[in-house]
Amino acid sequence: MGEILKCEGLCKSYGNKEALIDLNLTLESGKIIGLLGPNGSGKTTLIKLACGLLKPTKGKILIDGMEVGTETKAVVSYLPERNYIPLWMTVENIIDFFCDFYKDFRKELAYDMLKRLNINPKDRIKTMSKGTKEKVQLILVMSRNAKLYLLDEPIAGVDPAARDYIMDTILTNYNPDASVIISTHLIQDIEKILDDVVMIQYGHLRIHGGADDIREQKNMSIDQLFREVFRC
Amino acid sequence: MLGKLIKHELRAMLNKFSLVGIIFLVVSVIVRIMTLFEDAMEDSFSFMMSFVFITSVFVIGLVGLNFYALFSSVTRFQKNLFGDEGYLMHTLPVPSYYHIITKFVAGLITWIVSDIISMISVMIAFFGASEITGIVKTISDLFSFIAEYPLKSFMAFILTTSSYCALIFLCYLCVSITNFVPKGKGAVNALMIIGAIIVNNIIMSIITEFLANSEIDSEITASLIYTAYFAVVAVVFFFITNRIISRNLNLE
Amino acid sequence: MMWDFNSEKPVYIQIMDEIKARIISGAYQAGQRMPSVRELAEEARVNPNTMQKALSETERQGLIFSMRTSGKYITNDEQKIAELKSNTAKKECEVFISKMLKLGFSKDEIPTIISDIIHNM
Numbered sequence: 001m002g003e004i005l006k007c008e009g010l011c012k013s014y015g016n017k018e019a020l021i022d023l024n025l026t027l028e029s030g031k032i033i034g035l036l037g038p039n040g041s042g043k044t045t046l047i048k049l050a051c052g053l054l055k056p057t058k059g060k061i062l063i064d065g066m067e068v069g070t071e072t073k074a075v076v077s078y079l080p081e082r083n084y085i086p087l088w089m090t091v092e093n094i095i096d097f098f099c100d101f102y103k104d105f106r107k108e109l110a111y112d113m114l115k116r117l118n119i120n121p122k123d124r125i126k127t128m129s130k131g132t133k134e135k136v137q138l139i140l141v142m143s144r145n146a147k148l149y150l151l152d153e154p155i156a157g158v159d160p161a162a163r164d165y166i167m168d169t170i171l172t173n174y175n176p177d178a179s180v181i182i183s184t185h186l187i188q189d190i191e192k193i194l195d196d197v198v199m200i201q202y203g204h205l206r207i208h209g210g211a212d213d214i215r216e217q218k219n220m221s222i223d224q225l226f227r228e229v230f231r232c
Numbered sequence: 233m234l235g236k237l238i239k240h241e242l243r244a245m246l247n248k249f250s251l252v253g254i255i256f257l258v259v260s261v262i263v264r265i266m267t268l269f270e271d272a273m274e275d276s277f278s279f280m281m282s283f284v285f286i287t288s289v290f291v292i293g294l295v296g297l298n299f300y301a302l303f304s305s306v307t308r309f310q311k312n313l314f315g316d317e318g319y320l321m322h323t324l325p326v327p328s329y330y331h332i333i334t335k336f337v338a339g340l341i342t343w344i345v346s347d348i349i350s351m352i353s354v355m356i357a358f359f360g361a362s363e364i365t366g367i368v369k370t371i372s373d374l375f376s377f378i379a380e381y382p383l384k385s386f387m388a389f390i391l392t393t394s395s396y397c398a399l400i401f402l403c404y405l406c407v408s409i410t411n412f413v414p415k416g417k418g419a420v421n422a423l424m425i426i427g428a429i430i431v432n433n434i435i436m437s438i439i440t441e442f443l444a445n446s447e448i449d450s451e452i453t454a455s456l457i458y459t460a461y462f463a464v465v466a467v468v469f470f471f472i473t474n475r476i477i478s479r480n481l482n483l484e
Numbered sequence: 485m486m487w488d489f490n491s492e493k494p495v496y497i498q499i500m501d502e503i504k505a506r507i508i509s510g511a512y513q514a515g516q517r518m519p520s521v522r523e524l525a526e527e528a529r530v531n532p533n534t535m536q537k538a539l540s541e542t543e544r545q546g547l548i549f550s551m552r553t554s555g556k557y558i559t560n561d562e563q564k565i566a567e568l569k570s571n572t573a574k575k576e577c578e579v580f581i582s583k584m585l586k587l588g589f590s591k592d593e594i595p596t597i598i599s600d601i602i603h604n605m
Binding site for chain 3: 030031032164167168171172174188191192193194195211212213215216219220221222223224
């Protein structure tokens with residue numbers, strides 16, 4: 001059990017807009033963490049900082065004790081909200097690509113999951129429906145044996161049956177040396193599998209605690225707490 | 233990892249160009265076959281017109297292909313590194329400057345290959361025995377020139393290389409900068425490149441002035457000065473582009 | 485077997501309740517070996533950490549014990565199980581009876597109503 005993510009006085013601004021303000025947060029390994037907050041709260045900014053897609057304006061962000069860089073990218077597996085696989089590629093192509101660049105990629109597991117979801121590896125991404133594209137991306141991300149998984153809205157565009165499959169995949173992939181951060185609006189659907197909850201508003205950390213602890217103390221579900229904290 | 237990046241980049245380029253390349257080779261064969269029916273052309277006006285048409289399209293297409301290969305290297309830079317695919321590329325565990333090198337090398341290889349394909353197409357379509365012997369002679373002349381004037385040839389080579397690098401890295405830099413511009417990226421890009429070329433021409437004429445007025449007599453020294461200029465410019469552009477990619481990246 | 489949880493109560497407590505219910509009903513026999521934390525978590529579709537917490541708590545309450553190499557077992561202590569049964573029955577009845585009393589039924593009426601219904605089940 002170590003610190004998989006640590007933010008020290010982390011700030012990020014885009015010109016005049018301050019997306020994250022003096023964020024101090026430590027997340028342990030072996031946990032499934034919900035990153036919750038309204039649109040524009042800074043969730044995606046935090047995730048992009050953890051992946052190395054953005055650089056901090058001030059402060060530090062450490063992954064597994066290292067500053068974000070080439071080495072951390074090798075142990076972080078990121079699922080963005082959008083499709084990032086080149087459309088001309090087939091599923092086989094992108095799997096070869098991942099095998100080439102990520103030592104921790106588990107090829108057999110990927111093919112196994114594709115089979116379970118009835119996705120033909122020889123299909124081109126271009127020809128797939130939105131839902132199928134998302135499933136392929138999720139399979140790629142979860143087939144890595146990473147230390148930190150960053151899932152940005154993994155279940156938003158997917159049908160309820162696939163949602164169950166996705167959550168099962170997250171659970172069965174559980175590894176005490178790794179953590180999964182799930183950023184989502186659909187709190188009701190995923191809150192039962194969360195260990196910890198992090199709530200962000202206007203770039204500030206509002207709440208950080210264990211999911212069951214919160215339920216015990218406040219006598220409500222995380223979803224209800226969210227609605228209370230972020231009441232319009 | 234750099235090798236793998238280049239391999240995948242070439243695959244992507246191949247996917248784009250393979251169909252075009254095959255079409256050109258097929259059309260070159262068609263043109264060739266049509267030339268065999270010279271007699272028929274004198275009899276049939278429509279046959280001759282279609283021959284003229286196909287040949288014109290073919291030749292224009294070949295010229296276009298050349299420019300398109302070079303142009304593609306720059307558009308790939310934009311699409312693959314600043315579009316949605318950027319989410320994939322920039323989270324790979326490689327240093328950011330690998331991406332610049334990859335695009336450069338893959339672009340160069342694609343350009344050379346498309347040049348070769350153009351030449352082969354032209355040869356298939358038009359060349360007879362005399363033309364081919366002509367080409368062989370030109371090539372052997374070239375080799376004897378290089379053998380006779382090795383230093384001059386080498387200087388010419390590095391001058392060409394450094395100016396090519398400067399041009400390509402200029403394009404990459406402009407593409408990177410236009411990503412900060414919210415609208416009209418294409419226009420801003422074009423303006424920047426044109427502006428840079430104008431500035432370049434000014435600097436070149438200053439250098440030429442200087443060399444004319446100075447006591448430097450040797451062609452080789454002059455060549456070295458130009459090469460150094462382009463090399464420095466290329467390196468500066470490379471560094472600035474890398475800095476933008478590694479520090480100021482902000483994908484949509 | 486589908487485990488069903490609501491989000492308002494801590495999940496680990498709900499898991500404990502379900503385990504206890506299975507002990508009482510005999511679905512988990514006294515002395516029976518339990519599946520691993522991982523397997524149980526998969527079956528219940530919960531976070532392994534949450535399942536671990538639930539099992540630790542249940543162990544602390546003496547209903548489960550672990551053997552270092554072979555995993556966790558339901559207690560052999562018949563008396564403990566009997567105690568659990570009667571406590572649970574008591575709690576369920578108390579909830580039911582206070583509800584009925586609130587509705588206005590008297591203490592004498594309630595046993596008659598119950599035996600009638602059971603008779604017809």
